[in-house]
Amino acid sequence: MKPVLYILSTPIGNPKDISLHTLEILQKSDLIIGEEYKETSKLLKRHNITKGFELLNEHSTREDILKLIKQIKRSTVSSILSDSGSACIEDPAGSITQLALAEGIELKVAPGASSLVAALSLCGFYTSPFTFIGFFSREDATRKQEILHYLNYKHTLVFFETPYRYKKVILEIASMVKKEIPIFLGLDLTTDSEYKYYGNIKHLCKILDTLPKAPPVIVLGLTQNLSRLYIPS
Amino acid sequence: MKPVLYILSTPIGNPKDISLHTLEILQKSDLIIGEEYKETSKLLKRHNITKGFELLNEHSTREDILKLIKQIKRSTVSSILSDSGSACIEDPAGSITQLALAEGIELKVAPGASSLVAALSLCGFYTSPFTFIGFFSREDATRKQEILHYLNYKHTLVFFETPYRYKKVILEIASMVKKEIPIFLGLDLTTDSEYKYYGNIKHLCKILDTLPKAPPVIVLGLTQNLSRLYIPS
Numbered sequence: 001m002k003p004v005l006y007i008l009s010t011p012i013g014n015p016k017d018i019s020l021h022t023l024e025i026l027q028k029s030d031l032i033i034g035e036e037y038k039e040t041s042k043l044l045k046r047h048n049i050t051k052g053f054e055l056l057n058e059h060s061t062r063e064d065i066l067k068l069i070k071q072i073k074r075s076t077v078s079s080i081l082s083d084s085g086s087a088c089i090e091d092p093a094g095s096i097t098q099l100a101l102a103e104g105i106e107l108k109v110a111p112g113a114s115s116l117v118a119a120l121s122l123c124g125f126y127t128s129p130f131t132f133i134g135f136f137s138r139e140d141a142t143r144k145q146e147i148l149h150y151l152n153y154k155h156t157l158v159f160f161e162t163p164y165r166y167k168k169v170i171l172e173i174a175s176m177v178k179k180e181i182p183i184f185l186g187l188d189l190t191t192d193s194e195y196k197y198y199g200n201i202k203h204l205c206k207i208l209d210t211l212p213k214a215p216p217v218i219v220l221g222l223t224q225n226l227s228r229l230y231i232p233s
Numbered sequence: 234m235k236p237v238l239y240i241l242s243t244p245i246g247n248p249k250d251i252s253l254h255t256l257e258i259l260q261k262s263d264l265i266i267g268e269e270y271k272e273t274s275k276l277l278k279r280h281n282i283t284k285g286f287e288l289l290n291e292h293s294t295r296e297d298i299l300k301l302i303k304q305i306k307r308s309t310v311s312s313i314l315s316d317s318g319s320a321c322i323e324d325p326a327g328s329i330t331q332l333a334l335a336e337g338i339e340l341k342v343a344p345g346a347s348s349l350v351a352a353l354s355l356c357g358f359y360t361s362p363f364t365f366i367g368f369f370s371r372e373d374a375t376r377k378q379e380i381l382h383y384l385n386y387k388h389t390l391v392f393f394e395t396p397y398r399y400k401k402v403i404l405e406i407a408s409m410v411k412k413e414i415p416i417f418l419g420l421d422l423t424t425d426s427e428y429k430y431y432g433n434i435k436h437l438c439k440i441l442d443t444l445p446k447a448p449p450v451i452v453l454g455l456t457q458n459l460s461r462l463y464i465p466s
Contacts (some may be wrong), residue, residue, distance in 0.1 A: 007354040014254055017344055021249035088354040090361050097356045101431060111250055111351040113344035121240040121321040121342045124331045128323050128367025134363070190342065191280065198334060 002106040005072050006079040007093065007143050009086040009112025010043060013190035021110040023047055030075035033068060039083040056080065065096055069103050086114040088158060090134050115189060116158055119217035120194060123156075123184035126223045130156035136169060140213060147173055155219040163213040170218065171210060174201045182221035185213040235339045238305050239312040240326065242319040242345025243276060246423035256280055262439040263308035266301060268325060272316040289313065290325050298329055302336050319347040323367050323393060348422060349391055352450035355429060356389075356417035359456045363389035369402060378404055390453040398448040403441060403451065407434045415454035420447040 006025045011017040026032065026044065034040025034054040040053055055069060072078045079094045087093035097107060120127045131153055137143040150157055151173075161169050170185070183204055185197040195211065197204055201220075234293025239258045244250040249329055259277065265286040272381060273286050286439060287301060305311045313326045320326035353360045370376045382405075383390055393401050403418070416437055418430040428444065430437055434453075 009350075012344060014343070017252050017256035017294075018254075018259060019250050019252045019345065021247055021251075024249060086350045086354055088360060089350060094360065097355075101357050103291045107355050107357070107429075109351045109354045110247070111245060111346035111348070111354070111423065112252065114347060115244075115344070117322060117347045117350060118342045118344040119320045121319055121344070122295050122330075124334050124340070127321060127327065127365075129364055131362055131364040132360075133362045190344065194341075196340075 001076070002104060003073050003075055004077050004106045005096075005100050006077065006106050007087045007097070007109045008079050008081040009110070009114065010039075010081050010084060010112045011190070012085050012115045012118060013188060014037070015046060017113040017190060017203060019045075019110060019112045022112055023049075024183070025079050025110050027078070029077050029079040031071055031078040033078065033080040033096075033225070034091075035083040040081070043081070056096060060095070062090065065099060068096060069099055069105070071089045072100060072105055073103060084115070086112065089114060089116060089132075113190075115160075115186075115215075115217050118189050119158060119184065119186045119219050120156075122186060122189070122223070123219040124198065125156045125182065125184065125219060125221035127156055130158060133157060133159040135160050135162075137166075143169070144172065147176055151177065152223070153222060155223050157222060159218050161216055163215055166216040166218065167211070169203055170201065171222075174205045174218065177201070184219040184221070185211075186217045186219075187212065189217060234309070234463055235337060236306050236308055237310050237339045237341050238330075239310065240320045240330070240340060241312050241314040241341045242343070242347065243272075243314050243317060244423070245318050245346045246421060246427070247319060247373055248279060250346040251280075252343060252345045256282075258310070258312050258343050262310050263311040264311040266313040266326075266329075268313065268314070268316040271415060276314070280443055290327060293325065293328070298332060301329060302332055302338070305333060305338055306336060310421045319345065319350070322347060322349060322365075329336050343387070346423075348393075348419075348448075348450050351422050352391060352419045352452050353389075353415065354420060355422070356452040356454070357431065358388055358389045358415065358417065358452060358454035363391060366390060366392040368393050368395075372377075376402070377405070377409070380409055384410065384455070386455060388456050390455060392451050394451065396448055399449040399451065400441045400444070403434065404438055406453075407438045410434065417452040417454070418444075419450045419452075422450060438452065 008022050033056050034053045080089040180200040183201045187195040266289050267286045268290050315324040327456050413433040416434045420428040
C-alpha cells in the first residue's frame with residue numbers, strides 16, 4: 001500500500017471549528033507535521049493527542065523537506081496541518097505536496113475550516129466567479145501594479161493581509177478607484193472579538209483608524225452583473 | 234440582541250467531515266434551513282438532531298425567501314446549510330444572505346468542508362492566486378467564450394461541473410489549447426470511491442471514457458511563474 005499524507009484543516013478562530021474526521025486522522029497518524037511548535041502543540045493537547053510532531057514552515061530548507069518526505073514514505077499514515085485554516089492555501093504545506101506526489105505518496109484530504117471560504121460565506125457578494133489573490137506584494141510599486149491588474153477583474157476578489165498592513169492596502173485601493181466599491185472586511189473571524197464591516201471602500205477608509213490590528217480577510221464586490229444573483233424576482 | 238443566521242458547512246463525501254461547532258450550532262438552532270429534504274433529514278438523523286427544518290433551494294420563490302427572513306427574525310439562532318460543502322458557494326443559500334443583512338440579521342459562520350478547497354489542497358499546484366469559475370454556461374457558444382476568457386488567466390483555475398457533462402467540457406478545453414495544461418481531476422472526493430487524476434489535459438482526454446459519472450472538481454494549473462512555488466532551492 002502507498003504511504004498516505006493527509007492534508008488537514010485547523011480552526012481559524014473558534015477552537016471547535018475542527019472536524020470529527022480530522023481528530024480521527026490525527027489519532028491514527030504515525031507522523032504529524034505542523035507549522036509552528038506552539039500552535040501545533042496547543043491543538044494536539046486540547047484534543048488529548050499525546051504524540052510528537054515535526055515542523056514545516058518558512059524556515060524549512062530543501063534538506064528538511066526531503067527528510068520529511070523520507071519519513072512520510074516510512075509511515076503508513078502521515079498528516080500535515082497549518083496553524084490556521086486549510087493546509088496548502090497560502091501556507092508552507094504547499095511546498096511538500098508536489099514532491100510527495102513525485103515520490104509516489106498518495107495525498108488525501110480531510111476538508112475543514114478556511115478563512116477564505118468563511119469570508120465568502122459572510123460577505124453577501126456573488127461568489128461565482130471569484131479570484132483569491134493571496135497576499136499582495138510587500139514592495140510598493142509591485143503591489144500598486146498588482147492592485148491595478150486585479151481591479152480589472154469584473155468579479156469578486158478576496159485577499160489576505162497582515163494585521164499590520166491591511167489598513168495601508170485598503171487606503172491604497174481606495175485611492176486607485178474612482179467609483180465606490182462594495183467591500184467586506186472580516187477581522188478575527190469566528191472568535192469572540194470578531195468584527196465584520198459591510199459597506200463601501202471610501203466609507204471604510206474613514207473609520208479604519210478605529211479598527212484593531214487583527215488578522216483580516218478582505219472581499220471586494222466587483223461583480224457588475226447583479227442579475228446573476230440568485231434572488232428570484 | 235440581533236437575530237443570528239449561522240452559515241454552516243456539511244460533508245462533501247465522508248460523513249465525518251463535520252465540525253464540533255457545526256453540530257453544536259445545529260443543536261441550539263431554533264430554525265434550520267436545509268437545501269433538499271432527503272439530504273438534510275439524513276444529516277440531522279445521523280447526529281441525533283430531532284428537529285424540523287425549512288428548505289431553500291432553486292425552487293424557492295421570492296415569497297418563500299421573504300417568509301424565511303421573517304422566521305429568522307423571530308428566532309434567536311438560525312442556521313442554513315447546503316447538501317454538500319459550504320453554504321453560499323455555488324448553492325442557493327447565497328440568495329438569502331443579502332436580504333438577511335438588509336433586514337438587520339447578523340451573519341455568522343462555522344467554517345468547514347468545501348470541495349473547492351479540498352481540490353486545491355490535493356492538486357499540488359500553486360494556489361495564490363487562483364480563480365474559482367463555478368459552473369461554465371450550459372449554452373455551447375457562451376461556454377466556449379467563457380473558456381477562452383479564463384484561459385487567458387495565467388494562474389490556477391478551479392471549476393465545478395455536473396457528473397454528466399464534465400467529460401464534454403474537458404474535451405472542449407483540450408481542443409482549445411495548443412500546449413499541454415497540467416490538470417487535476419477529483420471525482421467523489423473524500424469518499425471510498427474517490428478518484429484523483431494528476432497529469433496533463435491531452436492525456437486525460439485519452440482515458441476519459443474509462444472514468445465514472447461522478448461529481449467532479451477540476452483544477453487547471455496555468456501558473457507560469459513556477460519560481461513562486463514555495464520549494465526552497
